[in-house]
Amino acid sequence: MKNASKARGSLVQRLTLAPYSLWALLFILVPLIFVAYYAFTDSDFNFTFDNISRFFTATSSINDGGMEKEVHTYLLIFARSLKLAVISTFICLLMGYPAAYIISRASPRTQKIMITLIMIPMWMNFLIRTYAWMTILQDTGILNSLLGLIGLGPVHIIGTEAAVVIGMVYDYFPYMILPIYSVMAKMDAKLIEAARDLGCNSAGVLRRVVWPLSLPGVISGITMVLIPSISTFYISQKLGNGKFYLIGDAIEGQYVANNLHFAAAIAFILMVILLFGMALMQRYAGKKAVAA
Amino acid sequence: MKKIIELKNISKSFDGELVLDKINLDIYDNEFLTLLGPSGCGKTTTLRLIGGFESADEGDIIFMGENINDLPPYKRNVNTVFQRYALFPHLNVYENVAFPLREKRVGKSEIDSRVREMLSLVALTGFEQRSVTSLSGGQQQRVAIARALVSSPKVLLLDEPLAALDLKLRKDMQQELKKIQKATGITFVFVTHDQEEALSMSDTVVVMSEGRIQQIGTPIDIYNEPENAFVADFIGESNIVDGIMLEDRRVAFSGHVFDCVDAGFKKKEPVDVVVRPEDVDIVSEEKGMLKGVVTSVTFLGVHYEIIVDINGFKWMIQTTDFVDVDEHIGLYIEPDAIHIMKKSQYSGMFGDYSSFSNELDELSDAESESDE
Numbered sequence: 001m002k003n004a005s006k007a008r009g010s011l012v013q014r015l016t017l018a019p020y021s022l023w024a025l026l027f028i029l030v031p032l033i034f035v036a037y038y039a040f041t042d043s044d045f046n047f048t049f050d051n052i053s054r055f056f057t058a059t060s061s062i063n064d065g066g067m068e069k070e071v072h073t074y075l076l077i078f079a080r081s082l083k084l085a086v087i088s089t090f091i092c093l094l095m096g097y098p099a100a101y102i103i104s105r106a107s108p109r110t111q112k113i114m115i116t117l118i119m120i121p122m123w124m125n126f127l128i129r130t131y132a133w134m135t136i137l138q139d140t141g142i143l144n145s146l147l148g149l150i151g152l153g154p155v156h157i158i159g160t161e162a163a164v165v166i167g168m169v170y171d172y173f174p175y176m177i178l179p180i181y182s183v184m185a186k187m188d189a190k191l192i193e194a195a196r197d198l199g200c201n202s203a204g205v206l207r208r209v210v211w212p213l214s215l216p217g218v219i220s221g222i223t224m225v226l227i228p229s230i231s232t233f234y235i236s237q238k239l240g241n242g243k244f245y246l247i248g249d250a251i252e253g254q255y256v257a258n259n260l261h262f263a264a265a266i267a268f269i270l271m272v273i274l275l276f277g278m279a280l281m282q283r284y285a286g287k288k289a290v291a292a
Numbered sequence: 293m294k295k296i297i298e299l300k301n302i303s304k305s306f307d308g309e310l311v312l313d314k315i316n317l318d319i320y321d322n323e324f325l326t327l328l329g330p331s332g333c334g335k336t337t338t339l340r341l342i343g344g345f346e347s348a349d350e351g352d353i354i355f356m357g358e359n360i361n362d363l364p365p366y367k368r369n370v371n372t373v374f375q376r377y378a379l380f381p382h383l384n385v386y387e388n389v390a391f392p393l394r395e396k397r398v399g400k401s402e403i404d405s406r407v408r409e410m411l412s413l414v415a416l417t418g419f420e421q422r423s424v425t426s427l428s429g430g431q432q433q434r435v436a437i438a439r440a441l442v443s444s445p446k447v448l449l450l451d452e453p454l455a456a457l458d459l460k461l462r463k464d465m466q467q468e469l470k471k472i473q474k475a476t477g478i479t480f481v482f483v484t485h486d487q488e489e490a491l492s493m494s495d496t497v498v499v500m501s502e503g504r505i506q507q508i509g510t511p512i513d514i515y516n517e518p519e520n521a522f523v524a525d526f527i528g529e530s531n532i533v534d535g536i537m538l539e540d541r542r543v544a545f546s547g548h549v550f551d552c553v554d555a556g557f558k559k560k561e562p563v564d565v566v567v568r569p570e571d572v573d574i575v576s577e578e579k580g581m582l583k584g585v586v587t588s589v590t591f592l593g594v595h596y597e598i599i600v601d602i603n604g605f606k607w608m609i610q611t612t613d614f615v616d617v618d619e620h621i622g623l624y625i626e627p628d629a630i631h632i633m634k635k636s637q638y639s640g641m642f643g644d645y646s647s648f649s650n651e652l653d654e655l656s657d658a659e660s661e662s663d664e
Contacts, residue, residue, distance in 0.1 A: 188376075188378065190374050190378040191378050191380060193372075193374070193378065194372070194379075194380070195391075196365040197343060197344075197365050197370075197371055197440075198366075198371065198391050198395065198439065198443070199366045199392045199395040199396060199443065200366055200395055201364070204366075209380060212382045213382055
């Protein structure tokens with residue numbers, strides 16, 4: 001009886017999962033295979049490493065303060081993307097961690113309100129939010145009018161790296177705060193009492209109990225902010241005035257120029273690098289989990 | 293003996309509900325003191341006040357002569373064993389026990405020797421590198437005790453530490469806790485709703501109900517000389533009947549005048565009379581001081597538990613003699629088996645076995661355990 005119902009359970013399970021499996025196959029696995037296929041073929045679909053090596057070897061000359069310089073085009077773009085993404089992620093973590101901690105210790109009602117407030121911007125379209133930031137950050141925009149009222153500024157922000165970072169932080173902040181909050185909300189309040197009982201002041205409680213126990217949330221928050229911000233292109237175009245060509249812009253540019261094979265190669269390399277980075281982080285988190 | 297903690301006129305409310313009502317309690321050095329009472333009586337709140345996790349609305353907490361009302365938990369020389377242990381899941385057994393020492397920046401070799409000493413005290417040598425989540429409930433309990441004792445606190449607070457363990461393990465741990473308390477000489481303040489646990493482990497029992505202390509005494513005092521009907525009923529089984537104190541050492545109840553050993557009441561003062569079920573002798577109807585009909589007999593192994601109807605009031609009697617249902621019997625009560633109590637707010641609420649059944653008793657036990 002038990003076995004029979006178990007077998008039926010797994011059949012039901014498989015049937016319930018079928019649409020999702022099909023979805024994953026059609027819209028995740030198949031496109032990935034296409035990306036890889038395009039990345040390793042030329043326009044006549046012959047196998048080649050050219051696209052991949054072009055990413056690492058292509059050079060161009062830029063004008064750096066009046067000096068002509070030869071640089072590796074795509075490595076430079078990648079480095080710039082990584083830099084902006086890391087800065088944004090770091091700012092998100094710096095703001096999100098304390099916020100998540102404070103929310104998780106609030107009354108259930110306050111928690112609900114705060115989390116809803118954080119999520120509301122996510123209900124608005126990403127493009128509209130970015131446009132909104134354009135009008136806020138413009139030289140004659142809302143921010144500069146406000147700064148003007150208190151006798152500061154005008155500050156030139158739009159078209160700078162700072163503007164791009166502001167846009168990324170704003171767009172991806174909820175993805176940092178939510179996973180951290182959900183880990184912290186589940187944390188046993190008695191553990192904090194125990195730490196206080198055993199001699200920890202507030203800083204000690206945070207350092208020795210809350211932080212190590214919240215690491216899984218921190219790691220998934222970092223992953224969820226770093227990956228979209230490293231591959232974004234729209235934010236840099238709109239808020240950076242197109243001056244900061246990011247890896248996402250490169251992919252889009254090649255794609256628009258009908259250079260599908262090279263676009264696929266860049267996407268493929270980016271994906272491999274991200275997967276590698278994620279695997280490293282998971283291993284780090286896994287080690288912590290084992291220690292726990 | 294030296295007073296180590298004094299609670300003076302402590303009151304505490306949560307959301308307008310009075311949980312502690314002017315509690316006064318002295319805790320002495322080196323004693324095993326138990327706060328005993330049903331859930332909601334304020335025993336856990338009292339413990340949390342001593343630990344520093346709550347602050348009193350009124351009154352003072354004195355620790356070794358000093359007022360510690362505003363001292364945060366980490367500055368109090370008091371440690372707690374939490375009900376669900378609250379071990380740190382990200383640390384192994386060794387690091388859990390070493391936790392308070394690392395906070396105090398104790399030297400490495402001293403940490404090592406003290407952790408190992410504690411682990412051997414709780415019989416967990418060899419478990420140092422184990423993850424705490426892989427341990428059984430009893431083992432986790434021992435880690436929690438070792439962790440709370442490693443920094444040699446003056447007082448150890450234990451919040452129903454045995455409630456989550458099964459019966460046999462609970463009995464073993466009771467013995468062991470008592471042993472550890474004797475070995476370390478640390479004052480234990482133990483919270484429980486289990487009267488047997490309280491009687492068997494404690495030097496001093498504090499019986500609480502509705503935010504007030506009902507009685508403080510040794511286990512024997514509490515059992516033999518309960519202060520009021522609540523204590524008499526909560527600790528063991530009791531027949532509690534209305535009586536009238538005729539004069540010193542003479543009391544009338546259930547239509548008979550008895551000799552007793554109590555004195556100091558007013559003449560004709562209404563009182564509560566307690567007679568423990570094991571202190572009643574069954575005799576033939578003619579020889580009995582009281583006469584009644586047996587309404588139920590339950591065999592419990594060591595003895596029978598019988599319910600006797602005496603003029604409509606049901607008495608519980610424990611006896612090794614067999615009597616049958618519907619049998620007419622007489623009861624004989626020795627003077628020193630009768631305990632007289634002043635009337636209290638609890639008079640008339642307890643001590644009648646007319647609605648008694650073992651099953652119901654177990655049900656209510658299970659309830660009070662599950663709501664902890």
